[in-house]
Amino acid sequence: MPPPTDATTAPDIPADWPALWQQMLHARTTGQAAQPLHWCAEHGWQLASAESSRSAELFTLYKPLLDARHGGRDTPWAVAQLGQSLDGFVATVTGDSYYVNGPHCLLHLHRLRALCDAVLVGAGTVAIDNPQLTTRRVPGPQPVRVVVDPAVRLDGRSRVFRDGQGPSLWVCDARHAALARERLVGAPAEVLAVDGLLDAQGDGYRPALVANALAARGLRVLFVEGGGMTVSRFFTADVLSRLHLIIAPVLIGQGRRGLRAPAHDVMADCPRPPTRTLPLGEDMLWDLDLSRSRRA
Numbered sequence: 001m002p003p004p005t006d007a008t009t010a011p012d013i014p015a016d017w018p019a020l021w022q023q024m025l026h027a028r029t030t031g032q033a034a035q036p037l038h039w040c041a042e043h044g045w046q047l048a049s050a051e052s053s054r055s056a057e058l059f060t061l062y063k064p065l066l067d068a069r070h071g072g073r074d075t076p077w078a079v080a081q082l083g084q085s086l087d088g089f090v091a092t093v094t095g096d097s098y099y100v101n102g103p104h105c106l107l108h109l110h111r112l113r114a115l116c117d118a119v120l121v122g123a124g125t126v127a128i129d130n131p132q133l134t135t136r137r138v139p140g141p142q143p144v145r146v147v148v149d150p151a152v153r154l155d156g157r158s159r160v161f162r163d164g165q166g167p168s169l170w171v172c173d174a175r176h177a178a179l180a181r182e183r184l185v186g187a188p189a190e191v192l193a194v195d196g197l198l199d200a201q202g203d204g205y206r207p208a209l210v211a212n213a214l215a216a217r218g219l220r221v222l223f224v225e226g227g228g229m230t231v232s233r234f235f236t237a238d239v240l241s242r243l244h245l246i247i248a249p250v251l252i253g254q255g256r257r258g259l260r261a262p263a264h265d266v267m268a269d270c271p272r273p274p275t276r277t278l279p280l281g282e283d284m285l286w287d288l289d290l291s292r293s294r295r296a
């Protein structure tokens with residue numbers, strides 16, 4: 001079977017995009033420039049020219065991920081995404097999220113996976129969706145699949161732990177690691193035990209410790225894919241450099257919440273990070289630059 005290409009799975013992707021994507025993968029994997037891309041010390045990866053404005057926009061969307069890994073890095077860097085309804089939900093009350101967003105967004109998810117060292121999801125997403133977390137919809141490398149389940153609530157039978165389609169890590173608090181290992185007997189996945197991951201009250205965990213533990217294993221460019229609780233925790237802990245909020249023109253009414261940001265009493269204190277928008281089919285992607293607001 002020929003390798004999948006964006007052009008075959010989404011007909012309105014411009015004709016020049018597959019070649020540009022290959023050059024971006026080359027830059028991601030080797031750090032070397034190849035036309036039409038070049039590296040500029042001041043501004044990071046640059047696109048000399050693109051045949052279509054749409055490809056130039058897509059390059060701009062993914063450029064921060066390429067910039068983040070250029071020249072190697074010691075510290076973690078993370079992008080997250082959430083596909084939300086107009087009224088702020090990522091799934092219905094039953095957990096059904098197939099599909100909040102359209103096919104362009106699926107391609108977008110797979111591209112983000114391919115540009116990162118690891119794709120990370122919460123235990124709720126694994127329990128409800130049983131996702132594969134592969135890059136099967138686009139050409140590109142398979143990142144390490146990471147499940148954050150600090151108190152080991154999963155049973156270890158999910159696809160991501162058993163299907164062998166890529167390396168997988170079950171991240172938990174070190175106090176629960178023995179149980180996770182027991183549940184993984186015979187599975188190719190590994191347990192990543194993190195000391196002090198669960199906070200003292202036992203009602204939350206420290207996302208920065210997850211990111212640091214992954215960075216210590218060489219997984220430094222991270223994609224936090226969902227669900228709402230996990231992205232919100234990483235957001236609130238200030239671990240994210242970028243957030244892609246993809247708003248779908250649908251009303252869910254009640255369900256699993258999307259992004260929950262820390263509360264403020266007055267509008268003047270509410271952060272307004274720099275943003276850009278890009279339509280993805282019927283959906284609208286909001287690209288939030290959180291690194292700049294963090295520095296401010």
Ligand SMILES: NC(=O)c1ccc[n+]([C@@H]2O[C@H](COP(=O)([O-])OP(=O)(O)OC[C@H]3O[C@@H](n4cnc5c(N)ncnc54)[C@H](OP(=O)(O)O)[C@@H]3O)[C@@H](O)[C@H]2O)c1
Pocket residue numbers: 081082083084090091092094095096097100121122123124125126127128129151153154225226227228229230231256257
């Ligand atoms: N639209 C999107 O972009 C998108 C992306 C990914 C997922 N999703 C959807 O998001 C939903 C999941 O998101 P979420 O915010 O609820 O969770 P999540 O962020 O995936 O995972 C964290 C939550 O899962 C809970 N959890 C842990 N073990 C569980 C288990 N065995 N069964 C059920 N829940 C468990 C955790 O509870 P404790 O803290 O108490 O352990 C925690 O609240 C799913 O419906 C999925 O389809 C949507």
